Amino acid sequence: MDGQDFADRSQLKPAVVLTGTAKEGSAAPPIGLVDIGVSDGAYLFRVALPGVRKDQSKVKCEIQRDGKVHIEGVITGVGVPKESSAVFQMKVQQLCPPGPFSISFNLPGPVDPRLSSPTFRPDGILEVVVMKRRTPPTDGGLPP
Structure with missing residues (x-):
């Protein structure tokens, strides 16, 4: 890998900020x-959201023109299995605890947030395609 490839790849690695349950x-x-x-x-962009259920959680994804993305939602608690009336106390907690979360990161450049297509896949992945913001062509500085 040459220096330019490394520089290109390092620009794509987003700084991701987690809060709430996502951090814990x-x-x-x-x-x-x-x-x-x-x-x-x-x-x-694809964001892993294991434990977030499309049908039970309100996931908000806000995309700003400068490429900043902010995702908020709630991980719902695990209820009692439908076949059982027993109450369970968990001895091992491997799954993300229930509660609110937020995730923020920046895309590599400006976008047009109106032109986005989010999909919440059944495997817990939020997948969004958003169009880059088009800059108007310059006329070379010639007067109209």
Whole structure:
């Protein structure tokens, strides 16, 4: 890998800020892992949200024009299995504890947040494609 490849890759590694349950779940399957892909006209990002259920959680994903992404949601508690009326006390807590979480990171460049397509996959991955912000062409400084 040459120096330019390394510089390009290091620019894509986002600084991710976790709060709430996402920060506390160190022994759990990692919540908030982020992958970012880049194409000529768009960015694709995938965020791991294990324990967040699409049908029971309100996940908000806010994308700003400068490329800042902020995701908020709630990890719901594990209820009693439907086949049982027993109450369980957990001896091992491997899953992320229930509660609110937030994840923030920056995309490599500015975007048009109106042109995004989020998908919450059944495997607990939030996948979003957002178009890069197009800059108007310059006319070379010629008067109109």
